[in-house]
Amino acid sequence: MSKIVVFGAGGRGGRRSVEEALSRGHRVTAVVRDPAKYADLATSGAVMVAGDVTDADAVAVVAEGHDAAIVSVYRADVPADEFYGACAKAMLAGLGKAGVGRMVVLGIGTLLETAPGVRFMDQPGLPPPFRPFNLGRAVELEVLRTTESDVDWVVVAAPPTPLDDEAPRTGRYRTTGNELLPYDDGDGPTFDYPYDDRGPRFTFSDLAVALVDEADNPAHHRELVGVTHPDARGKA
Template identity: 60%
Template structure:
């Protein structure tokens, strides 16, 4: 059993990560901006706390005593690059202060490459708003790659499509370790939040990829 701190625990991905980790016997600290609005998360093996992922001191406080961290955070009320760059710096600094050695983050499928040096969001006609949001994740990845940190981080990107919020957990997924979009296995299946959570917790329990971006898909 490990102690895992989950940032962004109140979102679609975060909630499934909390459930997946608890189902495997881990103790979880669920970090949200306002615990009063997420009380259903609390109880049993889950401690619900307030935290600010853009402040290293807050990250260090809530992460102290944990074995690993998972970040599923998202904000739409501030510019994407501002938020994700701030969060990346705060997570690395705060987890370093708390001596938490493993960080697994959710990326976005649009930063995956379709050809060497060409990301999904570089396609002609890609929506400007979506590209701006994707560029924030790309900037976050740049921070991770260039930081002098002792934290063993990994970014996991699902396919560059909508995720299935209703599909049940299968426990199965494919991995692409070169930062490229994985070709569709059958052309129809959407990747589920539940199986994305499986991939995230798997990389906490048994780290196989280090300081890189990987793709996952059904």
């Protein structure tokens, strides 16, 4: 049994990660900004606590005594570059101070590459409203890559298509390195269909399997790695 702390436990990725970790017999601490809004999580078997992911000292306090951290956070009321940059710095510093050696971050698939050196978000058709959030997540990744830390991190990203939040867990997924695979019909992903679901849809439940797998048995280190439906086609 391990102790896993999940930051951003109230969102879909965080909530599924809490469920997955509990199902494996782990002791789980669920960190949210306002525990009063998540009464159901309080009865799930997880320990509910309030925390600020942009405050290194606050991160260290709630992370103390845990073996790994899963980070699945979002703020709509703060500029994305400000929030994700501050979060990455605070998580590295706070987890390092707490002695937590492993961090698994839920990233976004638009940072994956459609060609060598070309991220999905770099396509000319990127809708302007999407740019600030994508740039914020790129800032987060750059902070992780350039900050000296003893924390062994990985950013796990699902495809930039709608994930199925209803389908049951299968426990199956495929890793793709830093590559975004073509859709199942053979068409490469473009911003003409930014939320295209023509191929097999990946699920939040199986995304959580991948996140907890990386917390349990680290397979990727200090890198961005894509995960997708096991039947997705491509050379990865």
